[in-house]
Amino acid sequence: MxxxxxxxxxxxxxxxxxxxxxxxxxxxxxxxxxxxxxxxxxxxxxxxxxxxxxxxxxxxxxxxxxxxxxxxxxxxxxxxxxxxxxxxxxxxxxxxxxxxxxxxxYLSGAITFDPLAEKVDSLLASQIVWLDALITNVDRTPRNTNMLLWKRELWLIDHGAALYFHHSWHNWEEQAAKPFAKIKDHVLLPFASDLKKVDEEFRSVLTEDFIHSIVDLIPESWLLLDSPFESVEEHRRVYVQYLNTRISNSENFVNEAINAR
CATH class of the missing domain: 3.30.200 (Phosphorylase Kinase; domain 1)
Known part of the structure; x- marks a missing residue:
């Protein structure tokens, strides 16, 4: 990319x-x-x-x-x-x-995804579970799915609760390689039977250069607020290293999700 x-x-x-x-x-x-x-x-x-x-x-x-x-x-x-x-x-x-x-x-006319009324196939469910395990998203549960149906398609919204490691930065290197225990609460986990297949595919898409390109989008003014780092460049570098470490150790969060099923 x-x-x-x-x-x-x-x-x-x-x-x-x-x-x-x-x-x-x-x-x-x-x-x-x-x-x-x-x-x-x-x-x-x-x-x-x-x-x-x-x-x-x-x-x-x-x-x-x-x-x-x-x-x-x-x-x-x-x-x-x-x-x-x-x-x-x-x-x-x-x-x-x-x-x-x-x-x-704004998706005008969109309705909240209801897991009791709508079915998601195993591949799509596995893809969403993989993403949320990667970014440690705690906010895709039956109580709050953060998914919408718009024009008969499933849309993902609201990822602001993800990457919770950056609220303290405590042992972020260790956190990067850890599994994601809260994946057990994911609304689509019961249907996610293709996680191994998805893992192989998604790891090939999210290259190190592409992770850099996403982190480069973060405005400097946001990184300067309440930052524990000496420079904006160091701040960006930690996000890049965290994400790349999680991707290279994806078997940890994939196995956690499989075991949680």
Whole structure:
């Protein structure tokens, strides 16, 4: 894969439509200057820039592996944007998020995936389980599937809870090679009977150069916030090393998932 092919558009938010209060980070439906609607993830909410970094990395890894993912864009919030907002909580959130944020293209009319009503074949289930084990995504459970059905296709959303190692950076080298025990709670694990096959295929797609290209997308301003590293370059290097280590040791999280089934 050519690194030059990976690029995110940047839009300017022009209208705050409505808050989406399903999650703790309180994303919002907004309109941008390209006249499209987006689900905006705020840098000033909850886990801050780390959640946006996880959303960006998880989403673009998923897209590279062939999953349906709403377009991700960088969304710029002007410092004057929230002045007319009457809700103080939302106004504080807007002020704390001035500058660059992340947004997902809004899938109008999409419905939440219901595992009791919809069937997923074993190959697709295995592919999604593999991805979530790679990025340590704790948020694809029966209680909260973070999958949508849109135009009769399955779409993956909301990867902000992934890569939870970066909230402490404690023993990140060791964490990178570990299996993912919480995969036992994955909504699609019972159907994921092709994990070995998927592992071989996906490891060949996610090359070291491609991982570099995804990490290079992270805005410098996000990496400067609450960083334990001496430079942005070192910060990026750790993300690259973490992901490449997990991929090269994928048998650990694959075997964990197989045993959990």
């Amino acid at each position: 050519d690194k030059k092919l990976i690029k995110l558009r940047t839009v300017n938010v022009t209208r705050y439509v409505t808050p989406l209060r399903e999650g703790g980070s309180m994303p919002a439906l907004v309109e941008a200057d390209d006249d499209f609607l987006y689900v905006l993830k705020f840098r000033g909410a909850g886990q801050g820039a780390k959640a946006l970094i996880a959303e960006l990395i998880g989403g673009e890894l998923a897209r590279a592996l062939g999953f349906k993912i709403p377009e991700l864009v960088f969304a710029n919030l002007d410092k004057t944007f929230g002045r007319s907002e009457p809700d103080e909580e939302i106004q504080d959130l807007l002020r704390a998020s001035e500058g660059l944020n992340l947004a997902l293209h």
